[in-house]
Amino acid sequence: MKLGAFLLLVPTTIAFPGLSSAQIWLASFQQPLMNFIDNPIRRSTVPQFILDARHPWILANQRKLERLPNAEAFLCSSPDPESSESRGIETKASEEELQIPLDLFDKLEINNNRAGISRPGWPNALERLGEMERCQRALSQVKGLEVEIYVYQGKHPDTFLNLLEPSQPPEQLLTLFGDVLESMTDLETLKWGIRKEDTHLFEQAFKSRNLTLPSIKNLKPGPSSHYMVGICPNLEWLENGGGWTWYHGYMPDGRDWGLLLIQAALTSPKLKRFAMVGGHNGWTPFLISEIVKSMPQIESLGLLGSLGPQTRYTGLSTGDSGKLKAVMEVLTGLENLTHLDLPESSSLDLGFTGGSGCGNAYFGKGGRIFLREVTKNGAEATEKGGDIVVANLPHLTSFRIGRTCANITRNEEGVINVTWPWTGRTDEWLMQVVPEKPDFYDVEYDRM
Ligand SMILES: *[C@@H]1O[C@H](CO)[C@@H](O)[C@H](O)[C@H]1NC(C)=O
Ligand SMILES: *[C@@H]1O[C@H](CO)[C@@H](O)[C@H](O)[C@H]1NC(C)=O
Ligand SMILES: *[C@@H]1O[C@H](CO)[C@@H](O)[C@H](O)[C@H]1NC(C)=O
Numbered sequence: 343m344k345l346g347a348f349l350l351l352v353p354t355t356i357a358f359p360g361l362s363s364a365q366i367w368l369a370s371f372q373q374p375l376m377n378f379i380d381n382p383i384r385r386s387t388v389p390q391f392i393l394d395a396r397h398p399w400i401l402a403n404q405r406k407l408e409r410l411p412n413a414e415a416f417l418c419s420s421p422d423p424e425s426s427e428s429r430g431i432e433t434k435a436s437e438e439e440l441q442i443p444l445d446l447f448d449k450l451e452i453n454n455n456r457a458g459i460s461r462p463g464w465p466n467a468l469e470r471l472g473e474m475e476r477c478q479r480a481l482s483q484v485k486g487l488e489v490e491i492y493v494y495q496g497k498h499p500d501t502f503l504n505l506l507e508p509s510q511p512p513e514q515l516l517t518l519f520g521d522v523l524e525s526m527t528d529l530e531t532l533k534w535g536i537r538k539e540d541t542h543l544f545e546q547a548f549k550s551r552n553l554t555l556p557s558i559k560n561l562k563p564g565p566s567s568h569y570m571v572g573i574c575p576n577l578e579w580l581e582n583g584g585g586w587t588w589y590h591g592y593m594p595d596g597r598d599w600g601l602l603l604i605q606a607a608l609t610s611p612k613l614k615r616f617a618m619v620g621g622h623n624g625w626t627p628f629l630i631s632e633i634v635k636s637m638p639q640i641e642s643l644g645l646l647g648s649l650g651p652q653t654r655y656t657g658l659s660t661g662d663s664g665k666l667k668a669v670m671e672v673l674t675g676l677e678n679l680t681h682l683d684l685p686e687s688s689s690l691d692l693g694f695t696g697g698s699g700c701g702n703a704y705f706g707k708g709g710r711i712f713l714r715e716v717t718k719n720g721a722e723a724t725e726k727g728g729d730i731v732v733a734n735l736p737h738l739t740s741f742r743i744g745r746t747c748a749n750i751t752r753n754e755e756g757v758i759n760v761t762w763p764w765t766g767r768t769d770e771w772l773m774q775v776v777p778e779k780p781d782f783y784d785v786e787y788d789r790m
């Protein structure tokens with residue numbers, strides 16, 4: 343097994359003098375690597391993927407669990423009264439105090455790079471999947487799985503560092519991933535964060551075995567992972583994942599992963615909600631017309647990011663560019679749309695560009711007054727946007743501009759009235775959101 347090869351090299355890294363930043367990064371996951379080899383810091387007998395899931399019951403009972411003769415078997419065997427008969431009476435007594443909660447395996451993750459975890463990407467995935475594969479109870483009970491694999495991309499002159507963090511996933515991992523996903527028969531929500539340079543390897547592996555995941559209803563794939571949509575024929579909810587990587591970089595062949603995600607939804611007749619960040623160039627009438635073509639049935643849509651490229655603050659009102667109206671006209675093609683999420687009013691190209699990005703402008707007493715002025719302009723732009731929305735899409739039952747939810751009411755004649763949190767009380771509301779004395783959040787904001 344390949345893992346064995348780099349384990350032998352671990353002591354070399356420990357002995358390394360004068361660490362570079364890459365080596366310090368690597369050093370930070372030596373702890374989990376050390377667990378492979380016999381070492382004085384005994385590895386927990388609770389499988390690592392269970393510890394990673396941070397269920398409060400595990401956190402509270404970890405010590406007790408570790409005292410069991412076989413914590414893994416206790417946690418992982420399917421609830422089956424017969425299987426406990428073979429165990430000793432003493433074990434039974436301690437197991438009886440430990441009632442495994444029904445939601446223990448609801449949410450699992452394969453994540454090598456979050457707060458408190460820093461491990462090599464592919465080896466971590468291989469180990470966690472191996473543990474999951476052995477844990478029948480987890481496979482049959484898991485509802486949500488989050489996959490975030492971060493692979494350190496630096497080029498190391500040292501061969502052993504490359505071995506420690508192989509840049510490509512091993513063949514074995516591609517197979518194991520398919521096996522484990524297929525065995526998760528109740529999995530409803532999948533967050534699929536494989537970096538865009540590697541994700542095609544999973545695509546090939548999954549397609550060649552005709553992987554289908556019929557239980558999945560909610561999918562959040564990162565850039566260039568749109569192939570997962572076709573693998574999940576019963577999707578109801580699709581949203582882009584990938585965080586900031588959704589905005590950044592390009593594929594070598596210039597493919598637009600946003601457009602590909604939209605087009606992939608053509609194979610999801612049950613899709614009810616789609617949400618995506620516009621990405622590099624923001625939302626254009628063309629991209630939106632692709633939504634209408636590939637998912638005409640959707641009821642809820644999130645157009646996140648900005649309409650067109652993000653406009654910069656100029657301090658001058660540029661006036662309404664007409665982009666919002668153009669977008670609304672395309673959306674009239676979605677006959678069953680009832681909910682819409684739009685970008686912040688500063689990203690709708692309505693003339694309001696969001697206020698100075700320079701934090702100093704908001705500092706001190708004059709700064710509070712200025713911030714209130716900018717906030718008021720933003721609210722006015724939101725109202726203007728809201729009017730354009732309801733004039734074009736009168737069937738909506740709710741919509742949102744940025745984080746602000748519009749309140750839609752209809753009178754007996756069906757006349758629509760949109761109200762906002764500040765409607766009829768603008769001054770009071772402004773004093774509420776920008777108080778005289780800034781709270782902690784505002785202080786942070788002032789220093790940005
Ligand atoms: C996958 O499906 C295709 C077409 O339906 C079929 O030809 C192929 O044999 C299948 N492959 C496997 C591994 O089942
Ligand atoms: C909209 O909903 C109606 C009622 O459920 C349905 O018959 C119709 O096919 C839907 N329209 C589209 C484009 O899917
Ligand atoms: C929405 O407006 C109606 C009528 O003005 C009001 O009764 C209701 O409380 C409002 N809802 C919210 C969430 O503001």
Ligand SMILES: *[C@@H]1O[C@H](CO)[C@@H](O)[C@H](O)[C@H]1NC(C)=O
Nearest residue numbers: 753757758759760761765766
């Ligand atoms: C809209 O709602 C607001 C707040 O409830 C109310 O003051 C206003 O008269 C309403 N306008 C219409 C046209 O119904």
